[in-house]
Amino acid sequence: MLLVADTIAAIGTALGQSGIAIVRVSGPDSLKTVDKYFISPKKNKVTKMDKNTINYGHFHDENGEVIDEVLVSVFKAPFSYTGEDVVEINCHGGQIPIKKILTKVLESGIRLAEPGEFTKRAFLNGKLDLSQAEAVMDLISAKTDLSHDMANKQAAGNLSTEVKKVRDKILEVLANIEATIDYPDEQFDSMSVEQMVSKLSEVEGRIQNLLKTATTGKLVREGIKTVIIGEPNVGKSSLLNALTKENRAIVTDIPGTTRDVLQENINVKGVPLVVLDTAGIRETSDKVEKIGVKRTKEYINTSDLVLYVIDGSQNWSKENDLILELIKTKPRIVIINKSDLPQSVDIEIVKGKVDCDVLAISAEKSKGITQLEDRILGLFEVGNIKDSSHEVTISNIRHEMALKDAKSSLEDSINALKCENPVDIVSIDIKDAWQSLGKITGESLSQNLIDEIFSRFCLGK
Ligand SMILES: Nc1nc2c(c(=O)[nH]1)N(C=O)[C@@H](CNc1ccc(C(=O)N[C@@H](CCC(=O)O)C(=O)O)cc1)CN2
Ligand SMILES: Nc1nc2c(ncn2[C@@H]2O[C@H](COP(=O)(O)OP(=O)(O)OP(=O)(O)O)[C@@H](O)[C@H]2O)c(=O)[nH]1
Numbered sequence: 306m307l308l309v310a311d312t313i314a315a316i317g318t319a320l321g322q323s324g325i326a327i328v329r330v331s332g333p334d335s336l337k338t339v340d341k342y343f344i345s346p347k348k349n350k351v352t353k354m355d356k357n358t359i360n361y362g363h364f365h366d367e368n369g370e371v372i373d374e375v376l377v378s379v380f381k382a383p384f385s386y387t388g389e390d391v392v393e394i395n396c397h398g399g400q401i402p403i404k405k406i407l408t409k410v411l412e413s414g415i416r417l418a419e420p421g422e423f424t425k426r427a428f429l430n431g432k433l434d435l436s437q438a439e440a441v442m443d444l445i446s447a448k449t450d451l452s453h454d455m456a457n458k459q460a461a462g463n464l465s466t467e468v469k470k471v472r473d474k475i476l477e478v479l480a481n482i483e484a485t486i487d488y489p490d491e492q493f494d495s496m497s498v499e500q501m502v503s504k505l506s507e508v509e510g511r512i513q514n515l516l517k518t519a520t521t522g523k524l525v526r527e528g529i530k531t532v533i534i535g536e537p538n539v540g541k542s543s544l545l546n547a548l549t550k551e552n553r554a555i556v557t558d559i560p561g562t563t564r565d566v567l568q569e570n571i572n573v574k575g576v577p578l579v580v581l582d583t584a585g586i587r588e589t590s591d592k593v594e595k596i597g598v599k600r601t602k603e604y605i606n607t608s609d610l611v612l613y614v615i616d617g618s619q620n621w622s623k624e625n626d627l628i629l630e631l632i633k634t635k636p637r638i639v640i641i642n643k644s645d646l647p648q649s650v651d652i653e654i655v656k657g658k659v660d661c662d663v664l665a666i667s668a669e670k671s672k673g674i675t676q677l678e679d680r681i682l683g684l685f686e687v688g689n690i691k692d693s694s695h696e697v698t699i700s701n702i703r704h705e706m707a708l709k710d711a712k713s714s715l716e717d718s719i720n721a722l723k724c725e726n727p728v729d730i731v732s733i734d735i736k737d738a739w740q741s742l743g744k745i746t747g748e749s750l751s752q753n754l755i756d757e758i759f760s761r762f763c764l765g766k
C-alpha cells in the first residue's frame with residue numbers, strides 16, 4: 306500500500322568536490338518538478354520518460370540559463386528505492402551545480418528531506434523492513450570487510466527471515482490456544498501441552514543461538530572505542546602510528562607535542578578500532594595543554610578500552626600509580642614502551658601491581674604490535690572472529706534487547722504451561738514474545754520509535 310506523502314529532495318552523495326553528485330527527489334511531484342528545469346536534445350518530457358531510464362540533457366533555471374549538463378534517472382512508483390516516483394539528477398560534483406540544482410528543486414515547493422527519510426519511505430512502503438533499513442545505514446558506516454559483510458547479510462534480509470520463521474512458529478501455538486478458547490466444544494487437531502512446550506522450547510533455542518552472536522556482532526559493527534593515554538613523551542603518538550602503519554600523528558621528543566585529540570580507524574583482523582591519541586597527562590600551567598589533559602580524562606570515561614603507555618626506559622613514577630588508579634575500573638592494557646632501550650621499569654613488578662595485561666613493546670620499531678592486537682581481541686573475547694561469522698548475526702543493541710525480552714516471555718510461558726496454568730493466561734506471555742520479535746522488523750513498533758531510529762540516519766539516505 307502506498308502512503309500519500311509530499312515530495313522530498315536532498316543531495317544523495319557526499320558534500321565536497323567529486324566527479325559527479327546526485328540530487329535525489331522522491332514523491333508524487335518529483336517528475337513534474339524536475340521537468341520544469343530539464344531540457345533534453347529531443348525535448349523529451351521527464352513526465353513522459355519510461356521508467357528505469359537514464360536521460361541526457363541540461364538543467365536550466367527559469368530564465369533558460371544552463372546550470373549544468375546532467376543525466377536524470379527516472380523511477381516510477383512503486384518500482385523505486387522508496388516505492389514512490391523518484392528522479393535522480395546526476396550533475397557535476399562541484400559545490401555550485403549541486404547547490405543551484407537543489408535550490409531550484411526546493412523553490413518549486415518541494416521539501417528538503419529529513420535525515421533517513423528516503424529509507425524511511427522505503428520502509429513505510431514495504432520495500433524494506435526495519436532491520437534491513439538499519440543495515441543500509443550500517444553498510445554506509447562499515448569500516449572493515451567483516452562489518453560490511455555483516456551489514457550486507459542483514460540488508461539482504463537474513464535476520465528478517467529468521468525472525469519471521471520464529472514468529473510464525475509462535476503464531477501456530479497462539480492460534481491453537483485461541484481456537485481452544487473460542488471453540489471449546491469443537492473437535493480439532495489441537496496441540497497438547499507437551500507439544501506446545503516443545504514448540505516454544507525450540508523457538509527459545511533459536512533465539513538463544515541468535516543472542517550468542519551479539520557480543521561479537523556489536524563489536525564488529527560499532528568498533529572498539531580505544532583511548533591511548535600516558536604521561537608526555539612516553540610514545541602514545543608513536544603507538545598510534547604503529548597501529549595505523551602510517552605516520553598520522555606528530556611525534557617529537559618534546560613533551561606535550563599532542564595537544565588536541567587525534568582519531569583514527571584501525572582494522573584489527575576485521576574488528577574496527579576507533580583509536581584516540583591524547584595529550585599526555587601531567588600537571589601543567591600551559592593553558593592549551595591543560596584543556597588537552599582535561600579532555601583526556603573525559604575520553605577515558607567514554608571509551609571501551611584504555612591503552613596506558615609507560616616509558617620503560619624511565620624510572621617508575623608516582624604519577625604512574627595515580628593514572629593506574631584513574632583507570633582501574635576500565636578494560637585496560639598496560640603497555641611498557643621503548644623496549645628497544647635499556648629498561649628501568651621491571652615488567653614483572655608491574656605485572657604484580659595490576660590485574661590486567663601488561664605488555665612490552667617498541668612503538669618506534671613496531672615490535673610487539675601484533676601481540677598487542679591479539680590481546681585486545683582476547684580482552685573482548687573475539688579471538689576467532691572469522692570462524693564465528695554467522696549467516697545471521699545480531700549486531701545492534703536494539704535487536705538484542707528485543708530478543709532478550711522475547712526469550713524471557715517464552716521462558717515464562719513454558720514454565721506456566723508446565724505448571725498447568727490456564728492457557729488463556731499463558732497466551733499473554735506468548736503474545737508478548739511475538740510482539741517483542743516484531744520490534745526487530747518494525748512490525749510492532751510505535752511511530753515515535755520508528756521516527757527516532759530513522760532520524761539517526763545520514764542526510765540524503
Ligand atoms: N543512484 C543510486 N544509486 C544507488 C541507490 C539509489 O537509490 N540511487 N541505492 C539506494 O540506496 C542503492 C541501490 N538500491 C536500490 C534498491 C532498489 C531500487 C529500485 O528501483 N527498486 C525497484 C525496482 C527493482 C527492479 O527493477 O527489479 C523496486 O524495488 O521495485 C533502486 C536502488 C545503492 N545505489
Ligand atoms: N627508542 C624509542 N623511542 C621511542 C619509542 N616510541 C616513541 N619514542 C620516542 O619518544 C619520543 C616521544 O614520542 P611521541 O610518540 O611523540 O610521544 P607522546 O606520548 O605522543 O608524547 P606527547 O604527545 O608529547 O604526550 C619521540 O622522540 C619518539 O621518537 C620507542 O619504542 N623506542
Ligand SMILES: [Mg+2]
Nearest residue numbers: 541542562563
Ligand atoms: Mg603525542
